[in-house]
Amino acid sequence: MTSPQQHRSPLGDQLAVAGSVDWLVTSGFLALAAVYIRAFAFTPPEAIQGPAQRILYVHASSAFVALYLAFALMALSSVLYLALRDEKLDRLAESAAEVGLAFTTVVLLTGPLWGKPIWGTWWTWDARLTSTLFLWFIIVGYLVLRGAVDERGMRARYSAVLGVLAGLLIPFIHLSVYLFRTMHPMPLLAKPSAPSMPGDMVVTFVSGFFALTLLFAGLLRARYRIATLRDLIADSEDQH
């Protein structure tokens, strides 16, 4: 808890930051644009899948960001919040969940776009797609819970508890969904001995990962700043 004297200057700092251009988000979007220029102009289309394969560069990278960065960050900061009770960790979890929801939504939208020409159907209960859908439900539930609690401390504790439990749930969802069935192409880069993708594609693919990770970092930071600003404004309103 910050003392009242400290409030004025952090709020001013945050407001100044909010008014300036966010170079991290900007470069994230530029990098993503560069990846797609490369994908369309300089990377040959995949022989069997044709142009639809190019969606992979954003689909797979978004899935990576959503699950391994956003969701993991949400669960991790939830655990740490319960241990340390630092409001920053709660804001981090909140930001990771919300940005993660955007990336998960991208995965769920691009998956069917690719699936229609390749699998011949918009939606299929394939293991990876199903897991992502469940992940999406969990994140939405998490954000609905946040919206339904007014008191800040209680909201932080409740959402941290849900974040921790959701982190524990993920292995169970993966296990049961895989046991159910799978027909998703295994990640092509997962075999380190011999990546089955031609060199050009690998470069585009890997740069896609970097672009989206950069974009994630930018959006996360921007969202975190909004959360900080909101709390500072609430604090300063309470002082008067």
Add this chain to the structure above:
Amino acid sequence: MPERNPPGMLHATWLVARKDLAIEFRTRTAFFSALLFALLGLTIFYFAWDPTAVAAIDLAPGVLWVIFVFSGLLGLQRSFSVEQADRAIDALLAAPVDREAIYLGKALANFLFVAAVQAISLPALALFYNLPVSQAFLPIAGIAVLAAIGIVSVGTMFSSMAVNTRLAELLLPMLALPFFIPIVMAAAVSTSRLLAGRPVADVMPWLRILVAFDLVFVVACTLAFPYTLEE
């Protein structure tokens, strides 16, 4: 000062569970509405499919588990609304017992509630859907117990959180249902295999998931519960 010896964890768990069961026994509203819901659900689902296209035996496991989950939610919702009504939860929390015991006691009462609904609706399902349950009955009952533990462990936790939010009861399904996915999958797939006459060994991977889920979430929720209370 009168003689006193504050109850230990297990004793307090039992006191809380017994109190909840006494309330349920006195009112019986939640039990009968959950049971009626289950029986109505079984009936409606039967007519929602064309019996000439889908055999009842293929339909039954899914119906069974969907209905168990939703009727369980009815009981879970009530679990903390009785505490909230006149803030009885405050008296419970002020008592010199471990907060974990409050969670475990409420969860135990909810488990008995869900198990009682299952104990009646499972034979009803066998009757309505004309199932050959004789040899599969014990394993299916075992699955029901494992699934009920999982549903109740997570559901009790979220019920205590949901009553304190602006959405109240509306929030519980949104929070709890994603956690019920692995339970419903495991229970429904194993039930259908067992009904098809396959041996228990065939469904062992699913049973392991259920057991692991129960262990992980009973422990995690018991430990996490105090964090949701200390306001």
Add this chain to the structure above:
Amino acid sequence: MPPALSATEAVTRSVVMAEGLVRAFSGRRAVDNVTFSLDAGECLALFGPNGAGKTTLLRLLAGLLSPTSGSCSIGGTVLRSGSTARGQVGLVSHASMLYAPLTALENVEFTARMYGLRDPRAAARAALHTMRVLDRADTPVRSLSRGLQQRVSIARAIVHAPQLLLCDEPYTGLDDVGSGALTAALTERREAGAALLLVTHNLSEGLALATHAAIMRRGKFVRFESRADVHASSYALEYRELAAADA
């Protein structure tokens, strides 16, 4: 479990001690740096306009809220997750904290069991008798009138003979018989060495039993003095001014 207070210790050791107690909600301090202590047999009457933080203070002292900073101890034990200290406190709040479907006796007996009393049923009956509702012991609480529910609720709060009794507007809804029973019960607790904290809007009611009086406003104690220094008329004046200032 701390040893029971002997008669000599009871006079020297404070039953409740709050030091720099702060509780913030979303950054706003509902209780702001409250320090006080009460010895055995003392009774603090706490006045203050709505939203002054009285209820929050009571919840902190009952162990229902944890302080943002500062601490409170009951009988020398810091009130944290340590459950034994919590067991020395009784709380009467504006909610009845009863289970409506259960009978009066079942409610009080459940509390007695949760506090580990040797003979819970006898203790519950005795508490109901003190509050003069023993004749309705087997009536479900939901069938009792508001005033009778309040009596059962008080019986529930005193059944374990708490060392610290916290009462939030305990006289609300009570008739003459109920008020008389409550005053007798509070007096009996004090004589047994307990400390009382009485939150009320009614000055004469509060000051009748009080050894100390305090006015709370915006989370702080703006006045705190012993009964000898309290003049009901000046209190009334100040209290009215404060209430008007906050309105």
